[in-house]
Amino acid sequence: MSRRVSFMPYKPKAILNKHKRADHWFWTRYSAYPYIGCQHGCEFCYCREQKYSPYEDPNDFAYVIKIKENAPDLLRRALSKTAVDLVFTGDYQPAERKFEISRRMLEICRDLGFPVFVLERSPLVLRDLDLLQEINSHAPSVVAFSIISTPDSPNFTRVCQLEHLAPPSEERFAAMEKFARAGILTGTCFMPILPGLCDEDANLEAVIRWTADHGGKFVLASSLTLADQQKNYFLEVLRKDFPDLLSHYQRLYPPASYAPRDYVWQRIALRIRELCTKYGISDRVPRPIIPGDKRALNKRIVERLAEKLYEMEIHQEPDHLVWAYRKAAWAIEDLEQDIGLIYRTMGLKGLQNIPDVGPRLGENIEKVLTEINHQVAE
Ligand code: SF4
Numbered sequence: 001m002s003r004r005v006s007f008m009p010y011k012p013k014a015i016l017n018k019h020k021r022a023d024h025w026f027w028t029r030y031s032a033y034p035y036i037g038c039q040h041g042c043e044f045c046y047c048r049e050q051k052y053s054p055y056e057d058p059n060d061f062a063y064v065i066k067i068k069e070n071a072p073d074l075l076r077r078a079l080s081k082t083a084v085d086l087v088f089t090g091d092y093q094p095a096e097r098k099f100e101i102s103r104r105m106l107e108i109c110r111d112l113g114f115p116v117f118v119l120e121r122s123p124l125v126l127r128d129l130d131l132l133q134e135i136n137s138h139a140p141s142v143v144a145f146s147i148i149s150t151p152d153s154p155n156f157t158r159v160c161q162l163e164h165l166a167p168p169s170e171e172r173f174a175a176m177e178k179f180a181r182a183g184i185l186t187g188t189c190f191m192p193i194l195p196g197l198c199d200e201d202a203n204l205e206a207v208i209r210w211t212a213d214h215g216g217k218f219v220l221a222s223s224l225t226l227a228d229q230q231k232n233y234f235l236e237v238l239r240k241d242f243p244d245l246l247s248h249y250q251r252l253y254p255p256a257s258y259a260p261r262d263y264v265w266q267r268i269a270l271r272i273r274e275l276c277t278k279y280g281i282s283d284r285v286p287r288p289i290i291p292g293d294k295r296a297l298n299k300r301i302v303e304r305l306a307e308k309l310y311e312m313e314i315h316q317e318p319d320h321l322v323w324a325y326r327k328a329a330w331a332i333e334d335l336e337q338d339i340g341l342i343y344r345t346m347g348l349k350g351l352q353n354i355p356d357v358g359p360r361l362g363e364n365i366e367k368v369l370t371e372i373n374h375q376v377a378e
Contacts, residue, residue: 009067016078021333024306027287029085034101036066039093040166043237048230058233072104090118092125115139121146123175140288145172152206173214180215187218212279269314305329331356
């Protein structure tokens with residue numbers, strides 16, 4: 001018998017999480033969510049980790065939903081005194097039909113000129129297409145769908161069993177197509193790639209092909225992480241429903257591990273890159289830049305450096321080189337001055353003198369600047 005869902009409205013003191021700088025995956029700087037717990041109840045969900053889930057009984061995560069009833073007021077207050085940047089928001093689990101807090105939060109983002117990144121497992125997000133189009137017409141926004149399997153995938157039935165409370169992936173792809181037609185940047189967050197269920201070549205290709213066929217422009221992928229109570233919960237699910245996979249997961253995720261051990265993620269990432277190229281899409285989310293942003297050029301350069309460092313990661317280049325790019329990207333993200341002005345007034349020396357850049361990366365940044373200038377001129 002299916003369990004009844006209960007809703008627990010409450011008033012948190014704060015809603016907006018501010019990050020020091022935009023992250024290199026989604027390009028979001030802020031995040032704000034209306035609910036805790038998720039009725040989609042995906043068995044592998046990282047939100048079951050202790051730090052995200054305040055439930056004593058892990059089974060409550062999908063059935064006791066905490067409603068942040070003052071979220072829109074808090075968001076308006078917080079964004080009114082914050083620099084405009086991309087906000088990670090929106091949660092279209094069934095509770096949203098009743099409470100409509102995601103919609104009210106989007107209205108605030110629209111009113112105050114903040115672009116948004118919405119990541120969804122439900123086509124209910126289409127209800128707010130009008131609002132998302134309005135937001136997107138002022139500042140480029142993104143609506144991505146969490147999808148890890150398709151009807152063409154070898155383990156589709158088993159994966160569906162692990163996300164049986166969420167709407168079918170065909171409905172998510174159909175919604176993706178509508179967002180693409182409406183001119184909103186959309187694509188797939190292929191997360192998490194479950195070992196032994198989603199990492200077969202046929203599944204990688206199916207997810208990428210379906211994304212391209214439904215107007216998606218990117219597939220952003222990452223592997224499964226397992227921590228504390230979430231790990232115990234998921235291993236129990238495997239023990240009960242997929243005992244044939246249990247020892248594989250126990251080997252990949254020994255005690256105290258978080259990411260899979262001895263799992264060649266880079267091989268999967270390289271294959272995803274190859275398949276994305278085959279289908280004419282990207283394995284990175286293009287960075288949305290707000291029109292009139294005085295640091296637009298800095299942001300474009302950070303985007304290029306982040307692309308480069310991801311490429312270095314998947315080619316397993318030495319950590320110190322990857323870190324050099326990461327730190328340079330952070331330094332440019334933190335720069336208050338326009339990097340174009342620095343280059344025009346001080347030349348290469350000016351770029352090399354930016355903290356954490358130095359001589360070699362300064363030269364690379366000079367090349368990127370020249371490429372970007374050529375693209376703008378064309
Ligand atoms: S839809 Fe997302 S947040 Fe909700 S349970 Fe599934 S993975 Fe977790």
